[in-house]
Amino acid sequence: MDCLMNKSDKKKKKNSEANQRLRSFQENGKILLQDLIQLCNGKSNPIRTFSANEIIQATNNFSENNHMIRFEFIYRGTLENRPVLIKRATWNLYTSDTLAKICRDITVSSMVSGHNNFLKLLGCCLEFEYPVLVCEYAERLPYSNTPNLGMLIKMAREIAVAVSYLHTAFPRTMVHMDIQPSNIFLDSNGTAKLSGFCLSVLIPEGETFVKVDAERVEGVLDYLEYKYVTSGVVTEKTDVFSFGVLLQNLLIGKHRVVDRCEGDESLFEYEHGVLNLRVSDRVCKFVEEGRVSEILDPQVFESMGGGDERRVEAVLMLSLRCTGHRGDVPKMIEAGPALSHA
Missing domain, CATH: 3.30.200.20 (Phosphorylase Kinase; domain 1)
Structure with missing residues (x-):
């Protein structure tokens, strides 16, 4: 029974x-x-x-x-x-x-x-x-075994190509909204693969922006464009900003810039009583002061050869254009070719 x-x-x-x-x-x-x-x-x-x-x-x-x-x-x-x-x-x-x-x-x-x-x-x-x-199958973008400078620039260029495709390949512009290391993978050939489209939004055909609920802004704070955070307005530049921060973190790693800025109150801002730490602001300060070597990832620094200092400077300057710290903000279709010449 x-x-x-x-x-x-x-x-x-x-x-x-x-x-x-x-x-x-x-x-x-x-x-x-x-x-x-x-x-x-x-x-x-x-x-x-x-x-x-x-x-x-x-x-x-x-x-x-x-x-x-x-x-x-x-x-x-x-x-x-x-x-x-x-x-x-x-x-x-x-x-x-x-x-x-x-x-x-x-x-x-x-x-x-x-x-x-x-x-x-x-x-x-x-x-x-x-x-x-x-x-x-692909592996997550590595942090413990950082590739050399040439490989990092190649990966960044490939991600720039991917984001450019999102922005231009369809009748309506697709904005990724979450460009950051955890959404980047590498296949067995070392080719960079962009993933993670949960937050992606469409800009209506014929328009240059779309507005989302500012109360529901999502993403990793350091990678979020200021205009998007404060107003909920999404444009192609929302991705361009994130890509600029990605370039910076590929070369330096967030922790290195944080460690070296703890005593500099000018780089710390408060919003609604909460401390807001902005990596791109700090990177800009180090570049302006000619202290780039202090924040480079040690493995990147050790792999550098003749002429690589100028390549690093070119990449960082492009990143600061992307984040709005230097000159006009480029389109993503301009960022890839710029990296090709770095």
């Missing part, structure tokens, strides 16, 4: 799980389809779907051994005998618009996957509470 009860309970549990997966597939699929229609102008943009069982098997049920990055839901996996990245979510705390953000990540990823400088989307799974992305 107990054996029969156990079988009955297992069957009910299995049926309940199957029903829940079906509901998730339908609900998630509805939101994803709406986003695809909105961003792709109704054009067909097929995305392969994987089952929950395939994802669970690929990651060994999201085993800690396959968990790539602490505090983030990114896992190594194997699907159809090929290594893949499984992106389960990008937030530790779910919010009311989490589903919409994940669907936006899937939608934009599907639109740019044919480009070599974006992390390729292989498909998604809609059967979990929140959709899961399946992407080509």
Whole structure:
């Protein structure tokens, strides 16, 4: 009798799980389809779907051994005998618009996957509470083993090409909104891949900006353009600013600039009683004072050869143009060629 009860309970549990997966597939699929229609102008943009069982098997049920990055839901996996990245979510705390953000990540990823400088989307799974992305395998941009100066400039140039593509390849300008190291990956050939489109927004056709709710400004503070933070206005320059800070952090690492500015109150600002630390302001000060060598990443500094000082200066000057500290702010399509000459 107990054996029969156990079988009955297992069957009910299995049926309940199957029903829940079906509901998730339908609900998630509805939101994803709406986003695809909105961003792709109704054009067909097929995305392969994987089952929950395939994802669970690929990651060994999201085993800690396959968990790539602490505090983030990114896992190594194997699907159809090929290594893949499984992106389960990008937030530790779910919010009311989490589903919409994940669907936006899937939608934009599907639109740019044919480009070599974006992390390729292989498909998604809609059967979990929140959709899961399946992407080509690549490694997160390294910090512990910093590449040499030439490699850093190459990576930056490739990311500039990717962002330029977002800004120019579609009828409506796509603004990434979250350009920062955690959204950059490197494949086995050292090619930089941009990812993480959860916050991406479209500028209406024929317009140069779009306004979002200033109360819901999101992203990593140091990478956020001042105008966006204060007014919620999004333009191409929102990405250009973030890219400028990325250039700075590739060469110096935030911690080095912070360590060397602790006693300089002129570089610390308070907004609404909260200390606001701006890396780009500090980098500008060091460049102006000719103290660049003090803030360079040691591994970058040690790898430098003849003429590299001028290359570093050229990259930093471009970064300060991007953040509005020097001269006119360039467009992203100008930043890539500028790096080619660095």
